[in-house]
Amino acid sequence: MSVDKSKRTYSTGAFFFLAPAVAVLLAVGIFPLIFAVGVSFHQFLLPKVHWHGNFLGVWPIYDAPLSWFQNYISIFQDDSFRDALSRTFLFLIIVLPCELVLGLAIALLLHKPGNELLKKICRVALVIPMATTFAVVGLMGRLMFDANYGILNYLWSLIFRSRPNWLADPNLAFFSISIMEVWQWTPFCALVLFSSLTMVPLEIEEAAKLETAKWWQILWRVQLPFLLPGITAILILRTADILKLFDVVYIMTKGGPGSATELISLFVQRIGFRAFDQGIASAQAIVLLIIATLLSRFYIKFVYKEI
Amino acid sequence: MSKLFCTLCAGITFSCLGLSVAEAWSLEEAAKDYKGTEIKVIFLDRPGYRATIKMLPEFEQKTGIKVAYEIVPYESTREKEVLDFSAQGDLTIALVDLVWLGEFAESGWIVPIDELQKKFANLTDPDLDLNDFFPLLLNAFGTWNNTVYGLPFDNYSGLLYYNKEMLKQAGFDKPPETWDDLLNVYGPKLTKGGKYAFALQSRRGETQSCDSFMRFIWPWGGSLLDAKFKPNLMSAKDQEGLDFRQKLEKIMPPGIVDFDHNEAVNALAQGQVAMITEWSAFYSTLADPKTSKIVNDLGIAPEPKGPDGRKPALGGFSLAVTTQADDKKKGAAWLFIEWVTSKAKAKEYVENGGVSGRQSTYQDKDFVAKYPFVSPMVESWKQGVPEFRPRFPEWPQLSEIIAEWGTKMMDGQTTVKQGSEEIDKRVQDVLKKAGYYDGKKTLAQ
Amino acid sequence: MTSPKSKAGSTGQGFNVGHFILLLVIVVVCVFPFYWMVTTSFKEQGAILSSTPQIIFRPTLGNYTTAFQKFDIGASLINSLIVALSTTAISLILGAPAAYAIARFEFKGKRDLWFWFISNRMISPIVVALPFFLIARQFHLLDTQLVLILIYLTFNVPIVVWICADQFRNIPKELDEAATLEGYNSFAIFWRIALPLAAPGIAVSAIFSFIFSWNELLYALVLTRTNAKTAPVVATSFLSGYELPWGQIMATGTLVALPVIIFSIIVSRQLVRGLTMGAIK
Incomplete structure (x- = not known):
């Protein structure tokens, strides 16, 4: 960011005020949303899907077939x-x-x-x-x-x-x-x-x-x-x-x-x-x-x- | 003193059990290794479950197994169970509505009884006697593709409840034998002065698809699907039944399409209508002076016959062991399921407000006389259709379609014919997507 | 007080009948359904189902005893209270500084950041319920109050940021400048000057956080079993598709709605000044 000096002090201050809220919202909110976006590109019928453990201990791996934009088209x-x-x-x-x-x-x-x-x-x-x-x-x-x-x-x-x-x-x-x-x-x-x-x-x-x-x-x-x-x-x-x-x-x-x-x-x-x-x-x-x-x-x- | 009394009682029960079971099998003995195991199950807030909860302390005390039950409204039961099973959760016992059986079995979420009997030979009650269950119930609630998965636990049949006094004043000394009589003979005489002959719960939801829509398919000789699983609503028999349902509207209260079980039962209980067709479990509501004004005039009969016989509404739940549970919990769960559906406990279950699915329970004439809903119910279970509602995994989707278009037919947003065409079209889409038409999937319903 | 532009009291006009009647109508319309729920909760089923409504009836406490005994509404009220209070507190701790930063600082992408905060409220719970369920199971958080608290933050922090940012913006900038001259750093300015002046906004966002977390149903339905069951979940346990014991339903409804209404009434004085909402353009 290239801003003049007084503005920069302002924005560094802002960082500490904003960071906790942004961090928590990202941590709690972003995973489910990305997951949902991922699911929306798959043919994902819950009873037919199987889980195969987790990637990095968090991200559930499933075996639903990828269908790209088929869901959106339908x-x-x-x-x-x-x-x-x-x-x-x-x-x-x-x-x-x-x-x-x-x-x-x-x-x-x-x-x-x-x-x-x-x-x-x-x-x-x-x-x-x-x-x-x-x-x-x-x-x-x-x-x-x-x-x-x-x-x-x-x-x-x-x-x-x-x-x-x-x-x-x-x-x-x-x-x-x-x-x-x-x-x-x-x-x-x-x-x-x-x-x-x-x-x-x-x-x-x-x-x-x-x-x-x-x-x-x-x-x-x-x-x-x-x-x-x-x-x-x-x-x-x-x-x-x-x-x-x-x-x-x-x-x-x-x-x-x-x-x-x-x-x-x-x-x-x-x-x-x-x-x-x-x-x-x-x-x-x-x-x-x-x-x-x-x-x-x-x-x-x-x-x-x-x- | 009271301790002594308890021991005495326990001793007596124990020896009674010992007498009725020839071999030396006992619950306590079998459960020896399972002390302290906790099993989890979902219950509903209905009479059969309340009866079980009353009986639970005995089981827990005898076996040392803890039964943790969670009471969930029916509406969210399937949602909870499917989430739990598909995510390998912690439910040990599946509560299976007959229409979920196919889904649960085909997804491999529940264990066949055969397997349990082999695996836990010493846990299996010699007096299990599967043949004692009403064949229709064991078949419909627990058996999928010729494999038994669950034992009938909370059992229902559709019955005709009527107001004897209203019928008598209109000159009838018995309830209608056929749907045709109900509409053409009883209907006109009972519909007057703000009162109506009949009420049919038809609210959107499973109430519309099961209680209202399907009730007018089977007795007319129709079916939802034909032998090749193609939708069959446009057939003459189906159309006749559905047209008949429209004709009933002139002998029913206005706004019937917003009637759920509660409204229909109340209409009878408050003396506003003369007859309803409802589940056997509503007997207690209708026979309770606190909720009913017609306690002394309450009559109960099997549902009226259609051109093709009675074929009344059929519903109920079985209990099955889940595959996701570990062996210890499976064993404990199997013991519980056996016990709660056992011959030995059947009468106690009925006395506490449940409905047993065992034939032997109802052979004692004095016992049966105390429960007026029993004989018409046993009568109904003699000639039911197991696939009254198809039990394959796609039913919940079909049910939504039927619920939407069925209510549209009833309040005139569409004609019976157009509505049937719409349902057929959508049902076919669902079944096609599920793969029934490319020959790879068994046509089981 | 510098609290800006708050309106001075009545300019001494006399009693106005039309005005009075209209206000009365508003009060009646707002209160009536609630009143009806409360009276219904004291009626027997027979009195409820009579087609001419019973204004005078013999009250019974039976519905409340059932609500406590059969549905264990007491435990679920405590759960709801823990969840709602914690969420509210954490939302304020996280949201108020963020709101202050948005109101006071200039930085690139501020408007987008504000909008991102707000858009967290637009996500439909129906679709993130499954991933939340999976992750909660992964971390053994199913049926705990903690998981509800965390999830509720996603729709309460936005509300706090929204309401508080507007409040902070209404505080004259000269105050900050004066404080800077006296040697306050930006945290001290926020804590000692801005926060007290924005108290009404903090109070109002607290009310709404509390209301929204108390009333949330869908996540609670999916993510709780028995231990962390919240009050609205119990209120829907009557949808058994079977009977509708209206007395018990309304008794439960009253018990569920009462705490949040009391809480709101206590802080409602702040609603006058605290509920200005704007947007960051």
């Missing part, structure tokens, strides 16, 4: 994979804006002066959904959306005089899992955006308030620049997590009825741990990792603005 020819992927994107496109808009609304309500005690309670209440164990959220969903004894259906029947079968109808089932996702993660958006709102210098906000009384103009002109980093972070994090979303949906619907709620992670799990075709499952997961990375880059490039 997943792009697979309708079910494509369906599951587009279903996941549909889910993403429905759920993310809802979370952002509702989250922003809640953040603005919390930011608005007045009702201080209730606002405090509200902030505590917002922690509950995202702290609830994901598997338990799935169980809650199944209990509350049940057609016969579910509380939500009961409330619905009081208002609309009908008892839809939430988890048995393909569209409603998709809707139901979306509701649970929005319920669990809107509070996260709200808190991130609320934190961002507190970053707006008071003087600027007050000055803007003198100029116009319309809240949306203040939001657009004054607050938005401060919100964009948070929004980017939410987009990256939720996209990555939705591509991995498993517990809630698996417990609520198992991906059914039909394949109405089979998101991509359920699909990959089915290939990797039901059919035990780890070769194809690894290839699929790596494709997903690439998608998540590209999307994140995209968000950073087009949404993020340095303040």
Whole structure:
């Protein structure tokens, strides 16, 4: 590295700050990933694979036949994979804006002066959904959306005089899992955006308030620049997590009825741990990792603005 | 004092055993060299396993062998076992669902009984008597390619549970004999005023593929695969059965495609439906006043007959010794498997809530009278199809395909015909990939 | 305090009914499912399955006794606690300095390094579960808390780096410069000046580390047997494909969710200032 002297002292300092974290993440994380990449180039059916000891005491040696890009080619020819992927994107496109808009609304309500005690309670209440164990959220969903004894259906029947079968109808089932996702993660958006709102210098906000009384103009002109980093972070994090979303949906619907709620992670799990075709499952997961990375880059490039 | 009592009891049991077994074989004697050995097994949270856990102290005390069991939800059992076996882990006993038998046997993960009997001649109970198991059970749960690997342990049959009172009010004094009666005679009279004649658990998963889909293949004379292992769903008989399943929807509650076992059993227990076809193991739930409102009106019969006979749903687990275990553990595991499925323990197993697969258990009339589900179950085991679900290694993949398209058929996302074509196409792909069509692989299911 | 731009309290507006009602709706929507879970855990199966929900019922503790006796939820809660606390602590120890370096130092490839940290969160557990299983077996780490702690670092260090980096960046640079003039080295600046000022961010990343490790299911399912079983694994042990004893399920669910909710509520005050997240461009 050829940098001037003052910068170099800076970067040597950085080395000691960064080294432990980088070392641990590499040590723990990189082996499985490389292994998975290796597996994705093999015809790797777990029950048919045999192990022949280890290379250097760590790297397991197996006898699966090398198939180069065959796994990657076959997943792009697979309708079910494509369906599951587009279903996941549909889910993403429905759920993310809802979370952002509702989250922003809640953040603005919390930011608005007045009702201080209730606002405090509200902030505590917002922690509950995202702290609830994901598997338990799935169980809650199944209990509350049940057609016969579910509380939500009961409330619905009081208002609309009908008892839809939430988890048995393909569209409603998709809707139901979306509701649970929005319920669990809107509070996260709200808190991130609320934190961002507190970053707006008071003087600027007050000055803007003198100029116009319309809240949306203040939001657009004054607050938005401060919100964009948070929004980017939410987009990256939720996209990555939705591509991995498993517990809630698996417990609520198992991906059914039909394949109405089979998101991509359920699909990959089915290939990797039901059919035990780890070769194809690894290839699929790596494709997903690439998608998540590209999307994140995209968000950073087009949404993020340095303040 | 109590110590003396214990010794007395032990003495009595011991002498009883000694009497029933002519030769001087005894568990204690056989297990002498295996004291302190630990064997590992996966259990489920179901009645048969709870019964075993209650009985375990006796085995451990007699033999000094420690049985370490891990309770795992059914959904992740196969995943855990396959990971463990393929990575040469530490499980000593395999819990084998009948549909995993082919996979476990062909991968060489479990030891044939023959081998164990030869290797551990002095550990083998002279009263093992394999012929005493219901032939269907030993065949279906434990035998692959004519080799016995596992002994039937947790045994099920599909049964027809019904609400006597509801049937009586509709003018019936006995349950339907055939599926046709159930739909056309019983159905219309029992479906009214928010109540329904029947409920069929059909949720996506093994519930859809086994309990719902396959139930309407065999009794109609159909089959999943033909003699050459080509998918057979487009045959007239298969189509007739699957069409029949669609017709049942008009006598079933809406949203049936989200019913799992739990929902179906509850619908009967709460008096919302008049009949269900469910596993024998649900008797305890339906006969328990805490979970059921129809305890006094509960009727049990074999499943209705289709055009080709009864051929009811068949399910269950066997226990087998794993190849990965060392000899000491193998011996100890073999002793445990023999003991827990033995004639001598069968009645105690049933009394604790299990279902024994031994015919001799059910010859005592007074004993049978205490358990109303026994006689219809024994009746069902007389004429079952071992390959009700094929037991080859590819079944879990087929099950996923059937579960997806079977639920699509039921809620109208596709027609029976289109759905069958899709399943056939995908099943053929899987079987082709597995090598059944190039003549190298035995066509065993 | 230099803590920047924190908002002064109410500007003294009066009681606003619309605002009040909306806030109330938010509270109800957030709390209701949880409330429903807790009440269900005190009901008998019959009361749960009735088609008109029972608001008033005779509570029973039976579900909790079963949860403790049959499923040994106590032991798994302790396991979860050990795993979650250790992961959180180690993630902070590793992540906070790294975050500081990213926020304060200039070096080549900084942005890529930041992105690499973040991308560790995007790896799907389904596919690395097998290699983790193999390696854990190799080192005799199956069914231990240690293996879970190590693996959970891979998705918690990124979160810590992400949240803390933003907090460090918000600390005015002049403070560092002043401290340098007084002879502090960069470690002392980090420890004595930056860290205390970034306390809210540290607290928030601690909450999220804790939440994510407490709730993790897939790795725990694959890598534990009996000794290191965590609470979410026990919560799913009801998926036997058979019965759904809702009372027991919800009792277990309550017990599993309660510690993390309590932990989060205790530190939730910090959420206001600590949860600004940005990106390194």
